[in-house]
Every structure is written in structure tokens, then in C-alpha cells.
Amino acid sequence: xxxxxxxxxxxxxxxxxxxxxxxxxxxxxxxxxxxxxxxxxxxxxxxxxxxxxxxxxxxxxxxxxxxxxxxxxxxxxxxxxxxxxxxxxxxxxxxxxxxxxxxxxxxxxxxxxxxxxxxxxxxxxxxxxxxxxxxxxxxxxxxxxxxxxxxxxxxxxxxxxxxxxxxxxxxxxxxxxxxxxxxxxxxxxxxxxxxxxxxxxxxxxxxxxxxxxxxxxxxxxxxxxxxxxxxxxxxxxxxxxxxxxxxxxxxxxxxxxxxxxxxxxxxxxxxxxxxxxxxxxxxxxxxxxxxxxxxx
Numbered sequence: 001x002x003x004x005x006x007x008x009x010x011x012x013x014x015x016x017x018x019x020x021x022x023x024x025x026x027x028x029x030x031x032x033x034x035x036x037x038x039x040x041x042x043x044x045x046x047x048x049x050x051x052x053x054x055x056x057x058x059x060x061x062x063x064x065x066x067x068x069x070x071x072x073x074x075x076x077x078x079x080x081x082x083x084x085x086x087x088x089x090x091x092x093x094x095x096x097x098x099x100x101x102x103x104x105x106x107x108x109x110x111x112x113x114x115x116x117x118x119x120x121x122x123x124x125x126x127x128x129x130x131x132x133x134x135x136x137x138x139x140x141x142x143x144x145x146x147x148x149x150x151x152x153x154x155x156x157x158x159x160x161x162x163x164x165x166x167x168x169x170x171x172x173x174x175x176x177x178x179x180x181x182x183x184x185x186x187x188x189x190x191x192x193x194x195x196x197x198x199x200x201x202x203x204x205x206x207x208x209x210x211x212x213x214x215x216x217x218x219x220x221x222x223x224x225x226x227x228x229x230x231x232x233x234x235x236x237x238x239x240x241x242x243x244x245x246x247x248x249x250x251x252x253x254x255x256x257x258x259x260x261x262x263x264x265x266x267x268x269x270x271x272x273x274x275x276x277x278x279x280x281x282x283x284x285x286x287x288x289x290x291x292x293x294x295x296x
Contacts, residue, residue, distance in 0.1 A: 013148070016137040017061040020155065024054045027130040027158075034123030038116035041108050042168065042181045043123060045101045045188065046161045050127070053154040056090040060151040067242070080242040087150040087203040091196040094154065098189040098196070105182035105189070112178045121169040128162035135159050150199050157195070161188045202243060209239040212246060215273065220248075223269050229254050229262055238275070249279040 031047030034040075063086030071078035134155045141148050168184045171177060202213075211217050215238055224233050236250035248270060254262055259282050270278050 013141050014061055014064055016141070017057050017064070017151070020134045020137055020151075021054055021057045021061070023130045023134045024050050024057060024155075024158075027127045028054060030126055031123055034119050038119040038123070039113050040115045040120045040165075040169075040181055041101075041104060042161075042165050042185050042188075043120055045104070045185050046124075046127060046158065046165060048097055048101070050131075050158055053151075053158060056093065056154045057151055059086045059089055060148065062086075064148075077241060080245075081207070083148075083242060084203050084206050087199055088207070090150040090154065091200040091203070094157075094192055094196045095200075098192045101185055101189045105185040108182035108185075109179060112182075115172060115178050115181055117169045117173045121166060121173075124162055124165040124169055128159070128166060131155060131159040131162050150203075153192075153195050153199060157188065157192045160191065164188060206240055206243055209237070211238045212240045212243070215246065215275075220269070220273050220275075223273075224252065224266055227262075227265055227269075229256050229258070230266075231255060235281075245277060246275040247277040247279075248275050249281075251281045251283055253283045 028047050028050040031043050031050060035043035035047055060083070063082045066082040067079050069079045135152070138148065138152045138155060141152075143149065164184045164187065168180045172180055205212065217236075217238060220238070221233050221236065224230055230252060232253040234251050234253075236248065238246065238248045240246050252262075252266065256262075262282060263280060266280060267278060270276070
């Protein structure tokens with residue numbers, strides 16, 4: 001039994017990703033220049049983060065294009081996992097940048113330097129406007145899959161960074177507490193690390209074909225085995241290609257020969273548990289006498 005229900009997403013998402021790339025590239029250039037001139041590590045860290053965002057958004061864009069390719073004789077499952085791979089790349093880059101910024105922040109704590117807060121704030125407000133516009137563009141698509149979720153996380157973390165830098169900049173204007181610059185860098189980096197680890201965990205779960213979160217293997221097995229015609233459910237695998245679409249394959253031993261109706265009842269249980277892509281091998285109760293079954 002094969003049940004497939006694929007839904008294409010509008011190309012508007014790709015257009016939004018491209019717009020976001022240009023916005024982030026402009027913000028990156030302005031923050032690098034402003035950060036160097038003002039001496040603000042937080043601004044430079046935000047610039048580097050924005051630069052990683054530009055690469056992340058480009059990766060997301062091309063991964064999305066690849067994922068829409070139809071399946072072929074080489075990739076019989078299609079290309080949907082291209083977006084999961086993009087999520088792994090994006091979050092790995094984020095983690096590397098965050099740890100490097102923490103190291104640089106420690107150096108700033110040991111040797112604090114004066115910061116030109118006027119320039120810092122002007123650039124931070126420009127960054128805030130650009131990040132806010134990009135976040136608005138991608139917000140409605142941020143829950144579609146891990147690829148877009150990781151891209152939106154890049155933008156959201158930048159938006160929070162800009163807000164934090166602006167607040168810190170105003171405080172430093174009045175009190176000259178330049179140590180706040182590396183402190184805000186630590187907080188931004190910690191937030192990015194925590195969120196990145198969550199996305200990376202989900203992406204690895206999909207890549208390793210683990211049973212997705214929210215799917216209870218035992219409950220599904222118990223419900224199917226409780227059907228009066230089912231003797232045993234075995235050689236069962238549940239996985240996801242992209243974090244949204246769930247797949248199952250299983251061998252089910254039955255009594256009787258009303259196979260079509262058996263499949264309908266089994267499919268109804270699977271659909272109620274969010275699984276619409278299924279491959280079920282029905283086996284006779286006497287299969288042990290003449291069948292060679294694959295062992296797990």
C-alpha cells in the first residue's frame with residue numbers, strides 16, 4: 001500500500017529568501033565598517049553573524065530549489081532532505097561563529113577599549129530596520145521545515161542582537177560602561193548556541209531516520225495489533241524525510257483474506273496518527289511455514 005500526498009510551496013518563499021540575502025549583505029557591510037570605526041565588538045559580532053546569515057539564506061534558497069526537483073532513478077525518495085542538510089550547515093556555522101565571538105569577548109573583558117557609541121548606535125538602528133524587514137518577510141514560513149526555521153533563527157537572532165546593541169549603546173553613552181559590549185556579545189552568543197543545538201538535534205534526528213518527536217511507536221503498534229484480524233506487526237520503521245511528512249513501512253501478519261479492507265482499517269489508524277505515506281506488506285498467518293522473512 002503506497003499513499004503519497006505532496007504539496008508544493010509557492011515560489012514566493014524563494015523570492016523572499018533572495019530579498020533577505022540582499023538586505024543582510026547591506027547590513028553586514030554597514031556593521032563591519034561601523035564596528036571597526038566605533039571599536040564595538042558587539043557591532044562587529046553582529047556583522048559577522050549577519051554575514052553568516054547571508055550565506056545561510058543563500059544555502060536555504062538553493063536547498064529549497066533542489067528539494068523541489070522530482071524524484072528520479074538515482075534519488076528515488078526525491079530531494080527533500082536537501083533542506084535538512086542546509087539546516088545542519090547553517091546551524092553548524094552559527095555555532096562556530098558564536099564560540100569564536102565568546103573567545104573574542106573574553107579578550108575584550110580583559111582589555112576593555114573605548115567605544116564611539118554615536119556611530120555604534122547609528123549603524124545598530126540601520127541593522128534593526130533591515131533585520132526587522134527580513135524577519136517580517138520570513139516569519140509566516142518559519143514553521144514549514146527545518147531549513148526555513150534555521151534561516152528564520154538567523155534573522156531573529158540578528159534582530160535581538162540589534163535591539164540589545166541599541167539598549168547597550170544608550171547605556172554606554174551615559175555611563176561609559178564599555179564592559180557591557182562584550183557582555184551583550186556573550187548573551188547573544190549563548191542564545192544562538194541554545195537555539196542552534198535544538199535545530200541541529202532535529203536535523204540529525206531526521207537524517208538518522210529516527211522516529212520523529214511526537215510520534216509514539218508503541219501506541220501505533222498497539223492500536224494496529226488490537227485489530228481483530230491482526231496477529232502481529234513487525235519489521236516496522238517510522239521516519240520523516242523533511243520533518244513534516246511521516247513515512248512508515250511494516251510487515252503485518254493477518255488472519256483471513258479480506259486484504260483490501262484490512263489495508264483500509266490499518267491506513268485509517270495511521271492517518272489518525274499523522275502518517276499518510278505508508279508501505280504495508282500483508283502476510284498470511286501461515287507465512288512462517290513457507291515464507292522467508294527479513295530479520296531486524
